[in-house]
Amino acid sequence: MNTGPGGHVSSTRSNEQAEDLTVELRSTINGTAIAVEISANDLLVDLVRDELGLTGTKRSCEVEVCGVCTVLVDGNPVSSCMLLASEVDGSNVVTIEGLRGTEFFRTAEEVFTRHAAVQCGFCTPGILLTLKAVADREVSDNLDIKKELSGNLCRCTGYQALLAAATELLT
Ligand code: FES
Numbered sequence: 001m002n003t004g005p006g007g008h009v010s011s012t013r014s015n016e017q018a019e020d021l022t023v024e025l026r027s028t029i030n031g032t033a034i035a036v037e038i039s040a041n042d043l044l045v046d047l048v049r050d051e052l053g054l055t056g057t058k059r060s061c062e063v064e065v066c067g068v069c070t071v072l073v074d075g076n077p078v079s080s081c082m083l084l085a086s087e088v089d090g091s092n093v094v095t096i097e098g099l100r101g102t103e104f105f106r107t108a109e110e111v112f113t114r115h116a117a118v119q120c121g122f123c124t125p126g127i128l129l130t131l132k133a134v135a136d137r138e139v140s141d142n143l144d145i146k147k148e149l150s151g152n153l154c155r156c157t158g159y160q161a162l163l164a165a166a167t168e169l170l171t
């Protein structure tokens with residue numbers, strides 16, 4: 001895996017040799033162990049949205065620019081549009097649905113609402129997952145929140161409110 005925008009982890013999207021192969025995937029999604037047969041070419045975003053119905057993960061640019069497809073893989077924010085689902089075999093995957101009900105989500109909901117940091121909400125799941133990964137790291141005094149969120153674009157362009165909310169959430 002490589003590091004993409006905003007520290008997101010990416011992988012090679014195409015794999016010609018894997019074409020038409022079916023593989024078994026065993027991993028944990030939002031705390032539940034799964035074992036499914038997938039095409040070796042399936043992307044992680046296809047698995048979570050189309051196979052598992054976890055539609056809080058969005059699909060848009062599909063070239064690792066916008067961050068709306070962000071999920072956490074073993075705690076790291078990942079662009080699921082660029083990662084083969086087979087690569088999360090044995091991993092722990094968290095989508096926005098898995099974050100709901102956590103203390104982090106409740107606090108983020110309150111802070112983002114108070115700062116009016118959610119407009120259409122399309123970018124919000126990816127942003128919250130990226131911030132969750134930052135929060136789970138040891139947050140240092142020189143935390144650069146703009147850099148941390150550089151892989152998550154907001155089409156509604158409410159960046160001032162977003163940064164204010166993210167700053168309050170993480171500091
Ligand atoms: S849809 Fe994955 S980064 Fe835009």
Ligand code: FES
Binds near residue numbers: 117119154155157158
């Ligand atoms: S709130 Fe609409 S894309 Fe960010």
